[in-house]
Amino acid sequence: MKVKIQVVIESDNHETPITEEVACIQREGLAPETLGMTLAEAKDLLANVQTTMVKQQTNEYIKKQRTCPLCGKSQSQKGTHEIVFRSLFGKIELPSPRLYACLCHPQERQSFSPLAELLPERTAPELLYLQTKWASLMSYGLTVDLIEEVLPIRANVATAVRNLQEIAERSESELGKEQYMFVEGCQRDWESLPPPDGPITVGIDGGYIHARDGTNRKAGSFEVIVGKIITTEGVKKCFSFVNGYDQKPKRRLFETLKSQGLQMNQDITFLSDGGDTVRDLQLYLNPFAEHLLDWFHITMRLTVMNQMAKGLPKDELLKDIEKDLESIKWYLWHGNVFRALQMLGDIQMDLDSIEDENSAIGKLYKTISEFITYISQNKHLFPIMVTAIVMER
Helix, strand or coil: CEEEEEEEECCCCCCCCEEEEEEEEECCCCCCCCCCCCHHHHHHHHHHHHHHHHHHHHHHHHHHHCECCCCCCECCEEEEEEEEEEECCEEEEEEEEEEECCCCCCCCCCEECHHHHHCCCCECHHHHHHHHHHHHHCCHHHHHHHHHHHCCCCCCHHHHHHHHHHHHHHHHHHCCCCCCCCCCCCHHHHHCCCCCCCCEEEEEEEEEEECCECCECCCCEEEEEEEEEECCCCCEEEEEEECCCCCCHHHHHHHHHHHCCCCCCCCEEEEECCCHHHHHHHCCCCCCEEEEECHHHHHHHHHHHHHHHHCCCCCCCCCCHHHHHHHHHHHHHCCCHHHHHHHHHHHHHHHHHCCCCCHHHHHHHHHHHHHHHHHHHCHHHCCHHHHHHHHHC
16 A cells, blocks of 8 residues: 645735645555554654745745835845745745845845744744753653654754743843842722732742752752642642842742732742741742641641650650640641640650760750750741630630
């Protein structure tokens, strides 16, 4: 069986349609690997269709440019050179004639190249988009391998790096100035705004990553701030930046929130670990913002302390530590920070009163002390209303 695939091009000026064969696929027998088109055949087909279509488009464009738009006279040709256009489905070499400018009106240049002026980037926007998107999600090498695997084009790492850098610089230049406060207007202005779609939840966390300088894999570390914005409809938007390198972190977060429909009269909840970096980042972005401590960071510390308590020696003062830690977890979940800190202090005194050289006691004592400091510094990030209700009981 032989399958010939042709492209029929019809012009708007009712000229005779042009028919070009773009692929010829031959099969002799039916098997799972011969059923339909292979990836290589599909890539060749896309490349040929793209080449045929682009050449016809550029020929019609150049034909229109040969006539002066003011007087209608034909503009003579000075010469021809080729330009390379990199599309999503292949690299295409296009003839680009240079035309003499018409004398009916003054021109800065005596000649011009209409196709070169139309395509200054020489790279299709969709190709730039895919390169940038994939290169921001994985390594440059994997990006190049994936592009070459699924598309009929050749790519290289240097081009991917350059394109991503140029687009990143362009996006950076479009950001406004950094500000300490982004709350705009007053209560009267906020009340006049249309009702928001619903509350927004933002989770922010930070972590340290080992740095690398050339072949040196121990070049210190840097802090990365990451976060996720979730709307009522379940739409998710992630963001990240390197602390210390990014000069507009709060502006970046504010613009990301605006892209998700943030209004000044909207309820928004920030969940974080209470660290200085993320705490300063989320302040003064919205007048109705609520800042809470992320429960994950609390349970993670309590789980560690609970595991450490299991290895303690049998002692009358230590027999109820695991039960007390569960009570502390319950109090913190319900916002009763005052009672949780009281119980943590009692455990700390019990551990300190035991005269034992067991290292497990010392480690737990240190962990409890650090947890008390952590909760004390972030007690304002617990729900205030829940705290008041529990304490009244």
